Amino acid sequence: MKYRWPLFWGLMLLISVTASCQTEKSRKDNQAMEQEMGKGEFLTWGEVMRYARKGSPPPDRRVEKSDAEWRSLLTEEEYRITRQKGTERAFTGAYCESFVPGRYACRCCGTELFDAEEKFESGTGWPSFTQPLTNNVVKYEMDKSFGMVRVEILCNVCDAHLGHVFPDGPGLGGLRFCTNSASLRRIETGTNESN
Ligand SMILES: [Zn+2]
Numbered sequence: 001m002k003y004r005w006p007l008f009w010g011l012m013l014l015i016s017v018t019a020s021c022q023t024e025k026s027r028k029d030n031q032a033m034e035q036e037m038g039k040g041e042f043l044t045w046g047e048v049m050r051y052a053r054k055g056s057p058p059p060d061r062r063v064e065k066s067d068a069e070w071r072s073l074l075t076e077e078e079y080r081i082t083r084q085k086g087t088e089r090a091f092t093g094a095y096c097e098s099f100v101p102g103r104y105a106c107r108c109c110g111t112e113l114f115d116a117e118e119k120f121e122s123g124t125g126w127p128s129f130t131q132p133l134t135n136n137v138v139k140y141e142m143d144k145s146f147g148m149v150r151v152e153i154l155c156n157v158c159d160a161h162l163g164h165v166f167p168d169g170p171g172l173g174g175l176r177f178c179t180n181s182a183s184l185r186r187i188e189t190g191t192n193e194s195n
Helices: 004-019 022-037 045-054 067-073 076-084
Strands: 103-106 112-115 138-143 150-155 161-166 176-179 184-187
Touching: 045 138, 045 150, 067 076, 076 161, 112 184, 138 161
Parallel strands: none
Antiparallel strands: 103 112, 103 184, 138 150, 150 161, 161 176
16 A cells, blocks of 8 residues: 555656647756756747748848849859759758857858857758757748748848758757858857857
8 A cells, every 4th residue: 555656646647748748748848958957048840830830030130132232242152042042962061061169150141140059960961050049040931842841941131041940950949950051151259259
């Protein structure tokens, strides 16, 4: 009798955890881990989908230029990828296998988008990150081209095409931001914050 009740409540807990919504559970796990690590907020797939469907958070500023202006400022390859939603060939980009410290800014407008600390080796041949620098530097849009449903990522300041985001990343948020090197420019941050 003495050991029966703990066993009963243990079983009940197991049943309730198993029965609970998996997404809600992982979200709570993530929140708990986040508090444990003292980290700031991080983006999850649920939030990415909400942004893609209902609109991303407003950016701090906007940069808008004419098509001719962008053409004059970018190389042909950069223009094709950032302004015409192109994709560079896998394993050909400058930052594909680079893991030096720094930040990655938008090639078009210079807005800082990703920190090198969030960069990881995805094996895809494109620079991959687990999180953006802040929640409002990247814009999320549903992309139904090529018979697939994907979430396109763009610079939220100037609408440059960056790549796509997928829910199979290794970080706490479980995200993989798959970008083109041609959409980014790495900037040295040194020991002090540059901004
Ligand atoms: Zn930009």
